[in-house]
Amino acid sequence: MGIKTFRKNGKKIIYNPFSHERISLSEDEHPEASIVRKISDTNISIKRPTLKKVRVEVTLNCNSDCDYCLVYKNDIGQLNRNMSLDTAKDITTSFNKHIPGESMMIIGGEPLSNIKVTEYLIDNVDGDISLFTNGTLIDRRIARKLKDRNVRVFVSLDGPEEFNLHRKMKNGRKSFESSLRGYRILKDAGCKTGITCLMTDSNVHAFEEITKYFVEDLECKTLGISIPHFTQKNPFSVDILRYTEGMKWALEYAKDRQIYIDQIAKPLSHLIEKTFRLYACKIAGEQITFYPDGRNTLCTKLDTLNEFKEYDSDDIMKLLPLYRDACQDCEAIGICGGCLLYTSDAADELDGV
Numbered sequence: 001m002g003i004k005t006f007r008k009n010g011k012k013i014i015y016n017p018f019s020h021e022r023i024s025l026s027e028d029e030h031p032e033a034s035i036v037r038k039i040s041d042t043n044i045s046i047k048r049p050t051l052k053k054v055r056v057e058v059t060l061n062c063n064s065d066c067d068y069c070l071v072y073k074n075d076i077g078q079l080n081r082n083m084s085l086d087t088a089k090d091i092t093t094s095f096n097k098h099i100p101g102e103s104m105m106i107i108g109g110e111p112l113s114n115i116k117v118t119e120y121l122i123d124n125v126d127g128d129i130s131l132f133t134n135g136t137l138i139d140r141r142i143a144r145k146l147k148d149r150n151v152r153v154f155v156s157l158d159g160p161e162e163f164n165l166h167r168k169m170k171n172g173r174k175s176f177e178s179s180l181r182g183y184r185i186l187k188d189a190g191c192k193t194g195i196t197c198l199m200t201d202s203n204v205h206a207f208e209e210i211t212k213y214f215v216e217d218l219e220c221k222t223l224g225i226s227i228p229h230f231t232q233k234n235p236f237s238v239d240i241l242r243y244t245e246g247m248k249w250a251l252e253y254a255k256d257r258q259i260y261i262d263q264i265a266k267p268l269s270h271l272i273e274k275t276f277r278l279y280a281c282k283i284a285g286e287q288i289t290f291y292p293d294g295r296n297t298l299c300t301k302l303d304t305l306n307e308f309k310e311y312d313s314d315d316i317m318k319l320l321p322l323y324r325d326a327c328q329d330c331e332a333i334g335i336c337g338g339c340l341l342y343t344s345d346a347a348d349e350l351d352g353v
Helices: 033-040 085-098 111-124 140-148 176-189 204-217 240-257 262-273 313-317 344-349
Strands: 004-008 011-015 022-026 053-057 103-107 128-133 152-156 192-198 222-226 287-290
Touching: 011 033, 022 033, 053 085, 085 111, 103 111, 111 128, 111 140, 140 176, 152 176, 152 222, 176 192, 192 204, 204 222, 204 240, 222 240, 222 262, 240 262
Parallel strands: 053 103, 053 287, 103 128, 128 152, 152 192, 192 222
Antiparallel strands: 004 011, 011 022
């Protein structure tokens, strides 16, 4: 635990990964003792997270059958069930009473397959709404509604058509053209539109090509470029070193093009603002999720794992890097936030990665 020194091109940066205090010097310079003391102070202010985000799984039905689906490849409870309008009304009333102005994510399954409930939430929730969709059910009427209600819409695509081999409809046909059509309808309507992309071993080799396609061909300014989550069935892997190289390239590309990439912007915001990133996954206290029947939980995916079934937010806090011995000497502890599917034993195995 303590300060780190990074060297490159005859210069060095002395950096505190807890406070993000840092100083840049030439290789032969030595900082004053007072500066060293300031940089070396690992005392940080941590605020207990409070609820500010609600995820609503309006349906666990979907018209797609993607190979890496977090819902269908994890046997989540209430598969193929739709949320009722009465349940949506109850959630809306509670949201508007307790956390008005905060954030709601409308997800599924494919949320637009339960259009009445999705539209009710969009029309009645007093907050910042985002919708995650495969895009195949978007039409001009829906796009106008989303635009009028200032909804952020994220469409799932894995790059140009040839990289979408794991995305298909339930009838077996490819979903790319339908998803792309929906995306373009959203753009034409003036919606705030982003793209979520999953990098796996099938497409990570083309990281730069895919990112340029989204930005230069599809004119997308907001991207999520993620890696596979845990699935009990049909698990997917990714060359993490190639993904990391792609992200390093994407940092400069995003700066030049003035685009937002979630996996870069969130950790770097803490570095810039000099705040410690306590958690990456918001179930540490900032977020709850509603099943279609209205029952709330930390995470429907973790509910499928026996070791997490009885966890509450206090238990989740204990898994965070700040409280794990294996993470204390890591340069990235202040911007990481951790991964809940790794136990402390696994964190030991990741040492040096």
